[in-house]
Amino acid sequence: MERNELLYTGKAKKIYATNQENVLLAEYLDQATALNGLKKDKVEGKGRLNNQITGRIFEYLAEKGIGNHYLKETSKTEQLIKRVEMISLEVVVRNVSAGSFSKRFGVEEGTDLPFPVLEFYYKKDKLDDPFMNDEHIFVLGIATKEEILEIKKQTIEINTVLVEMFKKIGIRLIDFKVEFGKTADGEMILADEISPDTCRLWDSTTSDHLDKDIYRRDLGNIIPVYQEVLERLNNM
Numbered sequence: 001m002e003r004n005e006l007l008y009t010g011k012a013k014k015i016y017a018t019n020q021e022n023v024l025l026a027e028y029l030d031q032a033t034a035l036n037g038l039k040k041d042k043v044e045g046k047g048r049l050n051n052q053i054t055g056r057i058f059e060y061l062a063e064k065g066i067g068n069h070y071l072k073e074t075s076k077t078e079q080l081i082k083r084v085e086m087i088s089l090e091v092v093v094r095n096v097s098a099g100s101f102s103k104r105f106g107v108e109e110g111t112d113l114p115f116p117v118l119e120f121y122y123k124k125d126k127l128d129d130p131f132m133n134d135e136h137i138f139v140l141g142i143a144t145k146e147e148i149l150e151i152k153k154q155t156i157e158i159n160t161v162l163v164e165m166f167k168k169i170g171i172r173l174i175d176f177k178v179e180f181g182k183t184a185d186g187e188m189i190l191a192d193e194i195s196p197d198t199c200r201l202w203d204s205t206t207s208d209h210l211d212k213d214i215y216r217r218d219l220g221n222i223i224p225v226y227q228e229v230l231e232r233l234n235n236m
């Protein structure tokens, strides 16, 4: 598969066309960002780790019947993905209070929530990704009512599978973010990435952070921690 023109440069990935119309190539970069890009650093080895972690998780989800855009790994930092039209939404699921939820509502980090709480954010850097509800999504034409329902249904299924998966490897899935896209056939599927950059992962025994909070909160080096997550996934 040939890597053709660069289509998009994100904060942590570059997306290229390939010689196949409906297949793209995602290159994961050695770059860490937080605070909507205000904090930014080169972190050697991060691209490889997130490429491989996302690959393992997307393969696992597919085995459990949750279709997604992942096709295959082509190098340590690159993977082939299905071409989709991205929906401009970040869908967050929370099992346990942390981060902006704790801050906004004054709930102590680590408090179990009685059921998974879904939140939507409008994916627009210029607006700082504002919080939004179903009606905002609909009136802004981001998705139809049916698509919103479909996104919610799939997100809950993804959460159920991921909570169980992480439990097997001694990790509590606190919260995470997913994104969806529509294929050429109009099918809504999980896309983007699922990695310690997009999840809060706490060690089940020690409650140590195994995720990007290490970087966001200046708690140390993320590489050994991301490596630990990958090793646990590979030994699952």
Ligand code: UDP
Pocket (backbone or CB within 6 Å): 090, 092, 098, 099, 100, 101, 129, 175, 176, 177, 197, 198, 199, 200, 212
């Ligand atoms: N998240 C993400 N990208 C974003 C914002 C949030 O992947 O642009 C993930 C984040 O890693 C966490 C979850 O979504 O697992 C909830 O994040 P929160 O709203 O608490 O935001 P934070 O306080 O971390 O910015």
